[in-house]
Amino acid sequence: xxxxxxxxxxxxxxxxxxxxxxxxxxxxxxxxxxxxxxxxxxxxxxxxxxxxxxxxxxxxxxxxxxxxxxxxxxxxxxxxxxxxxxxxxxxxxxxxxxxxxxxxxxxxxxxxxxxxxxxxxxxxxxxxxxxxxxxxxxxxxxxxxxxxxxxxxxxxxxxxxxxxxxxxxxxxxxxxxxxxxxxxxxxxxxxxxxxxxxxxxxxxxxxxxxxxxxxxxxxxxxxxxxxxxxxxxxxxxxxxxxxxxxxxxxxxxxxxxxxxxxxxxxxxxxxxxxxxxxxxxxxxxxxxxxxxxxxxxxxxxxxxxxxxxxxxxxxxxxxxxxxxxxxxxxxxxxxxxxxxxxxxxxxxxxxxxxxxxxxxxxxxxxxxxxxxxxxxxxxxxxxxxxxxxxxxxxxxxxxxxxxxxxxxxxxxxxxxxxxxxxxxxxxxxxxxxxxxxxxxxxxxxxxxxxxxxxxxxxxxxxxxxxxxxxxxxxxxxxxxxxxxxxxxxxxxxxxxxxxxxxxxxxxxxxxxxxxxxxxxxxxxxxxxxxxxxxxxxxxxxxxxxxxxxxxxxxxxxxxxxxxxxxxxxxxxxxxxxxxxxxxxxxxxxxxxxxxxxxxxxxxxxxxxxxxxxxxxxxxxxxxxxxxxxxxx
Ligand code: M6R
Numbered sequence: 001x002x003x004x005x006x007x008x009x010x011x012x013x014x015x016x017x018x019x020x021x022x023x024x025x026x027x028x029x030x031x032x033x034x035x036x037x038x039x040x041x042x043x044x045x046x047x048x049x050x051x052x053x054x055x056x057x058x059x060x061x062x063x064x065x066x067x068x069x070x071x072x073x074x075x076x077x078x079x080x081x082x083x084x085x086x087x088x089x090x091x092x093x094x095x096x097x098x099x100x101x102x103x104x105x106x107x108x109x110x111x112x113x114x115x116x117x118x119x120x121x122x123x124x125x126x127x128x129x130x131x132x133x134x135x136x137x138x139x140x141x142x143x144x145x146x147x148x149x150x151x152x153x154x155x156x157x158x159x160x161x162x163x164x165x166x167x168x169x170x171x172x173x174x175x176x177x178x179x180x181x182x183x184x185x186x187x188x189x190x191x192x193x194x195x196x197x198x199x200x201x202x203x204x205x206x207x208x209x210x211x212x213x214x215x216x217x218x219x220x221x222x223x224x225x226x227x228x229x230x231x232x233x234x235x236x237x238x239x240x241x242x243x244x245x246x247x248x249x250x251x252x253x254x255x256x257x258x259x260x261x262x263x264x265x266x267x268x269x270x271x272x273x274x275x276x277x278x279x280x281x282x283x284x285x286x287x288x289x290x291x292x293x294x295x296x297x298x299x300x301x302x303x304x305x306x307x308x309x310x311x312x313x314x315x316x317x318x319x320x321x322x323x324x325x326x327x328x329x330x331x332x333x334x335x336x337x338x339x340x341x342x343x344x345x346x347x348x349x350x351x352x353x354x355x356x357x358x359x360x361x362x363x364x365x366x367x368x369x370x371x372x373x374x375x376x377x378x379x380x381x382x383x384x385x386x387x388x389x390x391x392x393x394x395x396x397x398x399x400x401x402x403x404x405x406x407x408x409x410x411x412x413x414x415x416x417x418x419x420x421x422x423x424x425x426x427x428x429x430x431x432x433x434x435x436x437x438x439x440x441x442x443x444x445x446x447x448x449x450x451x452x453x454x455x456x457x458x459x460x461x462x463x464x465x466x467x468x469x470x471x472x473x474x475x476x477x478x479x480x481x482x483x484x485x486x487x488x489x490x491x492x493x494x495x496x497x498x499x500x501x502x503x504x505x506x507x508x509x510x511x512x513x514x515x516x517x518x519x520x521x522x523x524x525x526x527x528x529x530x531x532x533x534x535x536x537x538x539x540x541x542x543x544x545x546x547x548x549x550x551x552x553x554x555x556x557x558x559x560x561x562x563x564x565x566x567x568x569x570x571x572x573x574x575x576x577x578x579x580x581x582x583x584x585x586x587x588x589x590x591x592x593x594x595x596x597x598x599x600x601x602x603x604x605x606x607x608x609x610x611x612x613x614x615x616x617x618x619x620x621x622x623x624x625x626x627x628x629x630x631x632x
Contacts, residue, residue: 001090001420002116003042005223006188006197007034008083009214009244032075035086038223039070046090049101053112056080061192063112065101085188087114091403092418094137104141106148107133110192115140116219117204120183120296146177171241174198184291196241201234203291208232208247215242220273221263229263277619279424283605284475286429287468289419293433297440300461303454304447305440309413316448320367322349325357325385329427330373335504337438344442346451355381359392368394375430376628377405386410399437401430424620425627426516428605435598463593470590474602484585485610492540497526501597502551509604516619517612526559539567547572548589548596573600
């Protein structure tokens with residue numbers, strides 16, 4: 001998840017209006033300054049590197065970029081710049097170096113591109129561009145080189161469109177290049193000698209800002225809200241050319257009209273994208289985050305995944321045990337994944353709380369894979385477990401969100417979950433992306449070991465492919481969850497139950513609620529209720545249950561009924577179409593097989609959020625907690 005911005009206009013006056021200095025009318029911001037400020041506003045989307053490309057009538061194209069945070073970037077003074085683009089990066093392909101920073105350019109430096117998303121077929125395209133000089137490890141760089149070919153009339157399509165003329169138009173070139181890209185993307189492109197920014201959107205957000213004599217484009221309105229509140233959200237497949245005060249939008253090559261909306265948020269809500277809290281924003285970012293997690297990794301037809309990870313020859317075939325180590329929410333993601341590793345990879349898998357982990361006697365280090373699951377990559381307890389595993393001689397592997405984090409430097413291999421920065425202390429979107437990444441890893445290991453048939457792998461991968469859409473359907477039901485939260489907010493305690501894949505989700509649901517609402521919440525394996533916790537159940541203790549595919553719903557419902565018999569209200573997440581008529585509240589989960597409990601978790605996140613919000617808790621910074629726990 002990266003942040004992109006484009007601005008075309010003559011610069012803006014900051015502070016103009018009633019309070020402005022009468023003579024100066026406020027500070028004048030040049031084009032580069034407007035873009036730099038926009039990048040600061042977008043930095044929540046990534047901060048691995050930053051860069052700008054400015055276009056002036058006589059100065060041509062000027063690019064400046066470097067690794068590190070936006071404030072570390074020196075934006076060049078280009079007095080005649082009339083438009084430009086900028087980027088702040090959350091690395092997915094290639095480490096956070098200067099060379100991998102955006103914008104990326106073509107061979108001759110006439111075209112510059114910024115991109116958010118993942119070009120899944122970049123390796124194929126790069127092979128087709130073998131006579132071009134590439135300077136980065138990114139997937140993005142194929143785009144300016146493809147544009148270069150189109151603009152020089154080298155492709156058959158561009159020659160036909162131009163009636164054989166050598167030169168082509170940037171808008172037409174972007175439209176043709178878009179047809180060749182697979183994956184999710186939002187792109188902004190500029191070209192020397194062209195006074196427009198051409199943008200395209202598929203799967204990654206892009207919004208236009210419409211001023212009187214200036215136009216903006218960005219991943220999020222936050223980038224330009226101080227300059228205009230009139231916005232147009234582009235739809236998937238849209239391509240647009242923006243110029244000062246004008247916007248032309250095309251779908252399937254034909255001009256289209258898109259609605260202009262006025263943003264009404266207050267300034268302090270802007271950085272949260274109009275949401276009251278980062279946590280709610282991040283809950284709603286899950287479809288986008290999951291698309292990024294999965295992008296380019298699923299080969300459904302072949303029943304395989306490409307996680308870009310490798311193991312020594314024969315290591316997976318001889319594997320005796322997988323041991324997952326993690327803390328908190330990441331530990332629950334590990335609990336979900338352990339069942340998948342056992343089923344798909346055919347390997348005994350244990351999950352251990354990192355602070356409790358010891359390699360232990362009677363195990364075979366060179367036939368053990370220790371998988372550290374950590375969003376931040378900096379959790380001291382998890383790093384301690386990795387160090388103990390390394391010292392014992394085991395092979396270690398990390399699943400993390402954070403490129404360059406400490407864990408990535410201490411393990412033998414890493415898979416990135418690509419969820420984008422998570423600011424709320426309560427982990428939400430990273431849990432979903434962790435489980436999705438681990439599920440892919442379990443399929444990869446299973447296929448490598450010959451433990452999982454291609455047909456069975458295809459079923460799992462189909463379920464994963466349906467995940468972003470299923471999560472969106474749950475998010476669309478938020479009003480019903482808010483209503484339930486209002487009804488039960490003052491309960492004495494909350495119990496969460498599930499079986500099989502529903503257990504880690506129940507545990508995670510309880511953690512989320514206690515963490516941000518400060519209410520007593522406990523998660524149990526549903527079958528355990530009758531072995532003790534049932535003594536706590538009263539009409540004032542709602543039971544929230546995971547009753548989906550993958551969660552042995554019928555048996556779980558029997559346990560829920562036992563609680564209902566003692567007067568407890570029951571709320572359940574149920575597979576769409578299944579009939580559990582006796583529930584007090586039923587939330588429907590779309591049919592996505594093995595990932596249904598993960599989708600159900602989104603209801604539990606929303607429930608926790610709304611209970612805490614009703615109580616006025618400081619949701620993004622709950623008392624006594626920190627986002628990254630770097631002490632043991
Ligand atoms: O960065 P990590 O994934 O290693 O963090 C582990 C836990 O500290 C973290 O998941 C914590 O439990 C969350 N705040 C829960 O929402």
